[in-house]
Amino acid sequence: MTETHAEDGSRKTVLAAIGSNLAIAVTKFVAAFFTGSASMLAEGIHSLVDTTNEGFLLLGLHRSKRPADAVHPFGYGTELYFWAFVIAILIFALGSGFSLYDGIGKIVSGEREPIEKPAVALGVLALSFVFESVSWRIAYGEFQKTRRGRGLLQDFRDMKDPSIFIVLCEDSAALLGILIAAGGIGLSLVTGNPLFDAAGSVVIGFLLAATAWVLAVEVKGLLIGEAASPDLVEAVREGVGRRPEIAGVNEIRTLHRGPSDVLLTMSVDFEDDILSQDIEAAISEIESRIRQRFPIVRRIYIEVQSKAGHRSAARQLDAAPSAESD
Structure with a gap:
């Protein structure tokens, strides 16, 4: 998938989620007003929070495309990850918090008011x-x-685009939440005990808390900094290592600055008889070929370093923390 197609796919996913969640939120709030269902109100809050979250994703997608400047020389790609983490907090604080507060409050108070027009509530949930x-x-x-x-699980964890996995998680939680709300309303209708509806709100609250935790864990890794795929690194190592002027590739390190923005650094040992101008030409060609094969690699820094020099520098780096602690 090209970078442009990936960005278009992300935006399409978010826009589709905004449209559906906004319409659903309004419908659920109207149904909650007429039925008095706690589960329906919790689902309305759930959909409203999801709509707000997609708005933050659009903001993150837009702001992450700003060009690099003197203050942020590597660009603003990671801003998308920041807004994704804000979304996880909102799901927990607003979605989960309100659902738990409303459901537990009605259970503790022992409220026994029956759900009005349950058929309307169930019809809205089906829609x-x-x-x-x-x-x-x-x-x-x-x-x-x-x-x-x-x-499935590993591919999900390997994703670097939060706009896709957040919408996927939110929609999955929303579908489960609708089933839970329908179950709570249905049990209240069959048994005549409205506390089942309140219990449904509590379960939805825990579901949203779990969703927020999953998203927070995944986005935290992106914020801290995750490497590019092992396949990309291995392909670069193999391609560079085959060049006749290269004695060996000491180290390759990568960092995702955004879903389609990878920083790549490399330590390379050249053969001793290679002239400096040939080294410069080789580095330029290596960078060009890497960018051509992997367009997501935006920045490449190649360090010319002997294998012995690289090992010495690595030893000094490993020893630095223990020296500081002493």
Whole structure:
């Protein structure tokens, strides 16, 4: 997938989620007003938080494309990761917090008011399930384009684009939340005990808390800094190592500055009889070929260093923390 197609796919996923979640949120709030259902109100808050989150994702996508400047010489790509982490906090604080507060409050108070017009509530949930399914399918389709065939869970964890995995997580949680809300309303209707509806709100709260935790863990890794895929690193190492003027590749390090922005640094040992001008020409060609094969590699820094010199520098770096602690 090219960089442009990946960005278009991310934006399409977010826009589809905004449209569906906004319509669903309004519908759920209207239904909650007429039915008095705690589960329906929790789901309305859930959809409203999701809509707000997608707005933050659009903001992150826009701001991450700003060009590098003197203050941020490597660009603003990681700003998308910052807004993704804000989203995880919002899901926990607003979505989960309100659902737990409302559900537990009604259980503790022993409220026994029956749900009015339960058929309306169930009909709204059924319609919401259809809309959420459409948004989920779009997000899952974009996720499938990024997969590397290492298993569903591993491919999910390897994703570097939070705009896709956040929408996928939110929509998955929303579909489960709708089923939970429908179950709570249905049990309240069958048993005549409205506390089942309140319990549904509590379960939705825990579901959102779990979703926020998963997103926070995944985004934290991106904020700290994750390497590019091992396949990219190995391909670069193999391609550079085959060149006749290269004695060996000492080290390759990569860092994702954004979903489609990788910083690559490399320590290379050249043969002793290579002239300096030939080294300069080789480095220029290496950089050109890497960018041509891997367009997501935006910045490349190649250090000319003997194998012995690299080992010595590595030993000094490893010894530095223990020296500081002493």
